[in-house]
Amino acid sequence: MGRTSDARERLVESGTELMHERGYTAVGVSELCEAAEVKKGSFYYFFPSKVDLALAVIDRHSTASKQALDQLASGDGPPLERLAAYTEGLRELHVEVYESCGQVLGCPIGNLGLEMSTQEPALRERLRQVFDHYVASLETVLDEAVDRGDLAPLDAHQTACSILALAEGSVMLAKMKNDPEVLGSLKRDVFRLIGADAPIVA
């Protein structure tokens, strides 16, 4: 039994891992407590329900993706190079997960979104907020590329949504094939969608 003071953190960590592997419904509170080495009473002290733990898990994923989204939206380098690097980073992320556990686990936000959108309005709303942040970051980089004349004028918001859809669908196929190299064509496809040549990223 670990220290009580970090019990909440351990529960969020266990929830992040187990729900990424197996989804929301398949993971029970008892199992979460066991993995976190926390008593059931403590679980309900920190989280009134499993939904509340899932909200904390989603927040954790959102925090983890913040750095990559900040670099995409306003980091160093020309905008289309940042977009290209972002798509390559997505592929690398799923390759890393695959190499560490032998499985493509998919996007934790997309996984929960498909499983829970019709079940739990609170989860749907929080997941949508995370996707809204992705879309806003993509929109910013597209706007900058248009402003610089690197890209022909386009509906940046709509195109950002399409890029997110393509990325999430590609991750789905990678998960279903258990092959992260499905994402090897994502950069090319994203640049086809925006009608530009993909820059070579070092």
Next chain:
Amino acid sequence: MGRTSDARERLVESGTELMHERGYTAVGVSELCEAAEVKKGSFYYFFPSKVDLALAVIDRHSTASKQALDQLASGDGPPLERLAAYTEGLRELHVEVYESCGQVLGCPIGNLGLEMSTQEPALRERLRQVFDHYVASLETVLDEAVDRGDLAPLDAHQTACSILALAEGSVMLAKMKNDPEVLGSLKRDVFRLIGADAPIVA
């Protein structure tokens, strides 16, 4: 209690409906039996496990999509018009579901694929076969368009996979926003991916 003779069919029907609404894990055998008005003993007479019922549900979805895929791959009309009509048909399908139950339920194959790919190899394999059929149909229509000179030469298999990814990701976003009109831009995006103008379909 309905007639025993159609008990299997009623179980598949209940499974199709309930799993589309709420996924695989969240729907129990007792609930499936109740919805189908079938005794639990009968369930296990027809299906050794819930996985076996899910396989029958997937087969049913596959059969239901056969007509649209046949029309896409080798139906009447020029290939790019068939492709455009297929993307519009997808949008219409999700609008119909939304109008009948107030929710975008998503693609039953993609839903099960994300939820169950890391859990049940038998389900993953059958779901992949269904997606392989989608990809083969898309590949056929792209090859025909290239042969006719309607489309510049491309890697038809790879592009078909990208179209499927875009469609599945768009359906995911439609489900998370509970708005089938997210699919209103799918046709335009698919034609951007293949580098052609989208034909107007009557």
